[in-house]
Amino acid sequence: xxxxVTGATGFLAGHCVDQLLKAGHNVIGTVRNPAKAERxxxxxxxxxxxxxxxxxxxxxxxxxxxxEALFKKHPKLDYxxxxxxxxxxxxxxxxxxxxxxxxxGTLSVLKTAKAHAPNVKKxxxxxxxxxxxxxxxxxxxxxxxxxKSWNPMTWEQAAEKGNPxxxxxxxxxxxxxxxIEFRDKEKPQFSITWIxxxxxxxxxxxxxxxxxxxxxxxxxxxxxxxxxxxxxxVAGWFVDVRDCARAHVVALKxxxxxxxxxxxxxxxxxxxxEDIANKIPEFHGKIAIGNPANREKELNHAxxxxxxxxxxxxxxxxxxxxxxxxxFANQWYEQHK
Ligand code: NDP
Numbered sequence: 001x002x003x004x005v006t007g008a009t010g011f012l013a014g015h016c017v018d019q020l021l022k023a024g025h026n027v028i029g030t031v032r033n034p035a036k037a038e039r040x041x042x043x044x045x046x047x048x049x050x051x052x053x054x055x056x057x058x059x060x061x062x063x064x065x066x067x068e069a070l071f072k073k074h075p076k077l078d079y080x081x082x083x084x085x086x087x088x089x090x091x092x093x094x095x096x097x098x099x100x101x102x103x104x105g106t107l108s109v110l111k112t113a114k115a116h117a118p119n120v121k122k123x124x125x126x127x128x129x130x131x132x133x134x135x136x137x138x139x140x141x142x143x144x145x146x147x148k149s150w151n152p153m154t155w156e157q158a159a160e161k162g163n164p165x166x167x168x169x170x171x172x173x174x175x176x177x178x179x180i181e182f183r184d185k186e187k188p189q190f191s192i193t194w195i196x197x198x199x200x201x202x203x204x205x206x207x208x209x210x211x212x213x214x215x216x217x218x219x220x221x222x223x224x225x226x227x228x229x230x231x232x233x234v235a236g237w238f239v240d241v242r243d244c245a246r247a248h249v250v251a252l253k254x255x256x257x258x259x260x261x262x263x264x265x266x267x268x269x270x271x272x273x274e275d276i277a278n279k280i281p282e283f284h285g286k287i288a289i290g291n292p293a294n295r296e297k298e299l300n301h302a303x304x305x306x307x308x309x310x311x312x313x314x315x316x317x318x319x320x321x322x323x324x325x326x327x328f329a330n331q332w333y334e335q336h337k
Contacts, residue, residue, distance in 0.1 A: 007084025009036035011213035014205030015245035061105035071116035102171035191257035198237035240319035264305035
């Protein structure tokens with residue numbers, strides 16, 4: 001099969017590309033940043049050389065003309081993984097920088113695939129647990145989120161200036177809603193599955209530690225700390241990036257058409273990162289140690305996720321948190337020593 005991955009230079013997308021290639025797919029990846037494209041090419045050189053991986057420039061995912069040209073150039077696409085979406089907390093103009101790229105980016109892929117990619121059977125869209133959560137109970141350990149939960153945020157809240165967290169959450173919520181509306185109204189020839197991950201963490205295929213993706217900063221903040229420092233405490237749920245990519249590939253099967261899959265392997269907190277990292281010889285005794293007595297309190301500063309429905313459907317052997325942290329730490333160390 002031939003599969004298109006949007007935003008191929010992204011942290012998650014790199015693993016999606018890698019796993020699709022390993023599963024025998026031909027992969028077309030869209031890219032917008034030549035330096036990041038070069039890193040990915042180097043990491044997956046043999047697939048590029050053999051013609052299994054082709055990178056194509058799509059400067060703006062909102063631009064339907066660019067996708068139309070892409071689909072005309074590659075008329076035999078079977079599947080699409082739409083992962084590209086802005087993920088940062090720096091937007092100054094929320095509508096232009098977060099909401100529109102997420103929503104129009106999704107719609108331009110769906111619209112042009114319907115019109116110009118008749119062979120596409122399935123599109124898997126990366127949504128987020130941000131589309132399930134409610135900011136009012138985000139930190140409440142007595143609230144449990146599932147695949148059925150929906151973020152009740154209004155458009156005004158999503159577009160609020162000076163609130164980048166809400167802007168990101170809203171971008172994922174409204175992009176997911178736009179996709180559902182498109183499917184229901186336009187009845188395209190392909191089916192859609194949404195993947196809603198919690199914190200995606202772990203090593204990258206072509207990760208540049210000097211321009212790290214947003215979620216891995218929770219790990220880097222500990223690895224880059226000094227002994228005696230106290231990095232900001234974070235608690236939440238995680239999925240290893242390799243499992244998240246695996247879920248995108250498994251979701252291509254027709255049995256998972258229309259599903260909204262929540263990915264949450266386990267709960268973690270900054271103390272766990274400190275405990276695991278301090279057992280790695282390169283970091284032992286050099287970085288923050290936190291206070292193990294506070295672990296339970298820290299863990300309680302986050303709501304619960306019950307992803308058992310998705311876990312049953314996906315049947316993945318989920319990578320545990322210590323391996324996620326260790327593998328990322330090794331990569332971090334290689335680029336910092
Ligand atoms: P990255 O920032 O590494 O990847 C985002 C990708 O989207 C990059 O390839 C980026 O391109 C591309 N992109 C962003 N904005 C645009 C735009 N306006 N036009 C074209 N391309 C754009 O983050 P992740 O890999 O972590 O995120 C991948 C997906 O997973 C996103 O949809 C994100 O919302 C979702 N997600 C991530 C979670 C996490 O914890 N990491 C949790 C839940 C969901 P470029 O490489 O050129 O910057």
